[in-house]
Amino acid sequence: MDAAEFFQYVIAGLKSGSIYALVALGFTMVYGATGIINFAQGEFFMLGGVLAVWFHGLGLPLPVAGIAAVAATALIGIAFERVALRRQRSASPLVLVIITIGGSMVMKSLARHLFGPDELSLPEFTPGPSVDVAGVAVERQALWVWGLTIVAVLLLAWLYRRTKLGRAMRACSISHDAARLMGIDTARVAMVSFGIAAALGALAGFAVTPLTQTSWDAGAAIGVKGFAAAILGGLGNPVATVIGGLVLGLLESLSVAFVSSTYKDVISLVVLLVVLFVRPQGLFGTAQRGKV
Amino acid sequence: MGADLRIAGLHVGYGRIGVVTDVDLHVDPGEMVALIGSNGAGKSTLLKAVAGLLKPSAGTIALGERDITGMPPEKIVRQGLALVPEGRMLFGPLTVDENLAIGAHTRPARDEGVASDRARVQALFPVLAERHTQPAETLSGGEQQMLAVGRALMCRPQVLVLDEPSLGLAPRVIAAIFEVLDTLRAEGMSILLVEQDARLALKHADRGYVMRSGEIALEGPAHELANDEQVRHAYLGGRPETRE
Ligand SMILES: Nc1ncnc2c1ncn2[C@@H]1O[C@H](COP(=O)(O)OP(=O)(O)OP(=O)(O)O)[C@@H](O)[C@H]1O
Ligand SMILES: [Mg+2]
Numbered sequence: 001m002d003a004a005e006f007f008q009y010v011i012a013g014l015k016s017g018s019i020y021a022l023v024a025l026g027f028t029m030v031y032g033a034t035g036i037i038n039f040a041q042g043e044f045f046m047l048g049g050v051l052a053v054w055f056h057g058l059g060l061p062l063p064v065a066g067i068a069a070v071a072a073t074a075l076i077g078i079a080f081e082r083v084a085l086r087r088q089r090s091a092s093p094l095v096l097v098i099i100t101i102g103g104s105m106v107m108k109s110l111a112r113h114l115f116g117p118d119e120l121s122l123p124e125f126t127p128g129p130s131v132d133v134a135g136v137a138v139e140r141q142a143l144w145v146w147g148l149t150i151v152a153v154l155l156l157a158w159l160y161r162r163t164k165l166g167r168a169m170r171a172c173s174i175s176h177d178a179a180r181l182m183g184i185d186t187a188r189v190a191m192v193s194f195g196i197a198a199a200l201g202a203l204a205g206f207a208v209t210p211l212t213q214t215s216w217d218a219g220a221a222i223g224v225k226g227f228a229a230a231i232l233g234g235l236g237n238p239v240a241t242v243i244g245g246l247v248l249g250l251l252e253s254l255s256v257a258f259v260s261s262t263y264k265d266v267i268s269l270v271v272l273l274v275v276l277f278v279r280p281q282g283l284f285g286t287a288q289r290g291k292v
Numbered sequence: 293m294g295a296d297l298r299i300a301g302l303h304v305g306y307g308r309i310g311v312v313t314d315v316d317l318h319v320d321p322g323e324m325v326a327l328i329g330s331n332g333a334g335k336s337t338l339l340k341a342v343a344g345l346l347k348p349s350a351g352t353i354a355l356g357e358r359d360i361t362g363m364p365p366e367k368i369v370r371q372g373l374a375l376v377p378e379g380r381m382l383f384g385p386l387t388v389d390e391n392l393a394i395g396a397h398t399r400p401a402r403d404e405g406v407a408s409d410r411a412r413v414q415a416l417f418p419v420l421a422e423r424h425t426q427p428a429e430t431l432s433g434g435e436q437q438m439l440a441v442g443r444a445l446m447c448r449p450q451v452l453v454l455d456e457p458s459l460g461l462a463p464r465v466i467a468a469i470f471e472v473l474d475t476l477r478a479e480g481m482s483i484l485l486v487e488q489d490a491r492l493a494l495k496h497a498d499r500g501y502v503m504r505s506g507e508i509a510l511e512g513p514a515h516e517l518a519n520d521e522q523v524r525h526a527y528l529g530g531r532p533e534t535r536e
Contacts, residue, residue, distance in 0.1 A: 164401050171383050171394050177345055178381035180365040181374070182447065183398035 001257065007136045009257040010250065015142045015211075017249020018149035019045075021242040022204035023226025024233060025156065026197030028241045031230075032173030033186075033193035034089075036096050040080065040104035041201055042223020043111075047073045048202025049214030050111055053120040062125060070202045076107070077198025081191050089187075104219065112216035124210045145207045152203060153242055156196075160238065169193060173236075201226075221265070228268035231275050234282020244283065294321040294480040295356035295372055295450040297342070302351030304334075304341040310349070311337045313506045319451065324473065324483040326493035326514060328527055329503035335486045336378045338503070339455050342484075343375035344368040355451060370398050374449035378456055380440040384429030388420055391428050391439055395446025406446075413442040416472050434465030441469065451482045458489050470496055490527035494518040502527070 023045055030038045048069050055065035084099050091099075125144045130137035160166040171179040172189045180186055204222075205214060225248060233244025252267045275282065297319040304312040312334045319325045329335050340346040342353055344365035353361045355371050363371070383391050392413060396406045414421035417438040423431060428439055437457055444452060454473075458466045474496060477483055487493035493514075494500050500517040502510040510517065517523050 164397070167386075167390060167394060168397065170386060174383045174385065175381055177365075178377070178383065179394075181343060181345070181369060181377065181381070182394050182443070183366045183369040184394070185366050 013250035013253030017246035020229040021245025024229035027230035039100040042219035043107040044198040044201030045205040046219035048205030049209040073202035074199040077194040081194035326497035326500040328490040334506040372450035374444040374447040376454040382428040395443035
C-alpha cells in the first residue's frame, strides 16, 4: 500500500469518526447530567436523517429541512426525558436502561410506520466533483461532515466553559445533591441535556445521509459505535469523547485496510470489551473524577 | 439579613427507617445555635431535611414567614437558607472561582451583587482569592472548608446551616473559620451549627441543643449546657471520643 492509499483510509476513518464523535457526545452529555446511558441515542441520529428527508420532500430547501430536522429531534429528545424518564429518576439504573431501550424501539417503529421501510436519501449539500486534499480525492460532503462537527464541538465547548447553563451541567455531573443545594434545577438540566444530545445525533444523521443514505433502522448500529466511542473517551470530558470517536473511526478504517472489511463492525465491540476490562476510565482517565 | 428557622414535631428517616423523631428546634434572627451529639445521633439527617435533601415524614419547618416543609433544595436555597454540607461536597474539578459562581446560581450572572459578594467572601477568606483559578480538589482540607463556607455565602443566605465545619482541620484553621462565623452572626445572620466538638460549638453559640438517638435530649443557653453535668460527662470529657 502506498502513502496515498493509506491516506485515503485515514480520511475515510476520520469521516466516520466525526459522526461517531457527535453521537458519542450525546451519550456523554446525558450521562453527565443524569447518570443514564441513553440507548435511544442512535435513534436521534436516525431521526435527523429521516426527518430531513421528509421535510425536504415537503419542498423545504435543504438547509431549512436540516435545521427543522435537528430542531424537531431536539424536541423529541426533550419530550422523551420528560415523559418517559423524569418520574422514574429514582428508579434503579437497570430500569432506566430498559426505558431507554423501550423508547428506542418506539421511535424506530414509529419511523418505519411514518416514513416507510425503504432506504432514504438526500442530495449532497454542495454537489460537485471531489476535492483534492494532499493528493487524495475527498467528497465535498465529507468536508461538510467535518465542518459541522467542528462547529458543533466548538459551540459545545463554549457552552460548557462560558455559560451558566454549562457550568450547571458540569456541577450536575459532579454531584447532583450539591448542585441542588446551590439552587440548580437538576430536572431542567437533564431535560436540556437530552435536547442537546438529540440535536447532536440528528445533526450527524442529517450530515451523513447524502453519503450513506438512511432508513428507519439506521440507529442501532450507530448507537453501538457512538457508545463505544464515548466509553473509549471515558464518558466524561467532551474533548476526550471527540478523540474517542475519531480513534474508533480510524481503527475501523485501518482494519479494513490491513485486515479485512469483514471485521469492520466488530471493532467497536472489541473496543468496548477491551476498554471495559482493561481501562474502564477510558483512554484519558477522565471518567468519574473524584468528588471532593 | 437574619430570618428565623422554626422546626416543630419533625420526623425524618431513610425509607422506612426512622432516624429523627419529634424534634422541636428554633433559631431566632441573628442567633447562633449549636446542635451537638455523638456519632449517628441524627444531626446530619436533621440538616438534610432542613435543606430539602430529605423529605420529613411528619412535622413542619418554617423559614421566616414561609413553610418550607418538603420543598426541594433548589427552592429552599432561594428562600434564604444555605447548607454547608457534611463532607463539603465541593465541585472538585471546577476552580475556586467556578465553585463560588455556582453559589450565586440563583442570581443572573450580570447581577452586580455577585461581584461584590465574591469580593466579600475573598475578604473573609483571602486564600480563596490567591487560589482562584485552582481546581477545588487541589486545595488543602482547610481551604476546601473555607471554600464550602464561601460558596454557601454566595447564596446570600439569611440562615446559614453548617454540618461539622471543624471536622479534621488544624486548630489554627478552625479558629479562622469560627472567627468568620462570629463576624457573620455579629452582622445579624442566623446560624445553625452542627458540631461534634461540643466545647468549641458551645463556646461560640448563643444556645445549644443536645441530640441523642434522634431526639433532643437537652437544650438551653450555651454557657449553661457547657456547665451541665450530663453534657460535661458525655461530650466534654477531655478531648472526647474524637474521630478520624
Ligand atoms: N443514607 C442513609 N441511609 C440509611 N441510613 C442512614 C443514611 N445516612 C445515615 N443513616 C443512619 O442514620 C443515623 C443518623 O445518621 P446521621 O448521619 O444523621 O448522624 P450524625 O449525627 O450526623 O453523625 P456524625 O456525627 O457521625 O456525622 C445513623 O444510624 C445512620 O446509620
Ligand atoms: Mg453527621
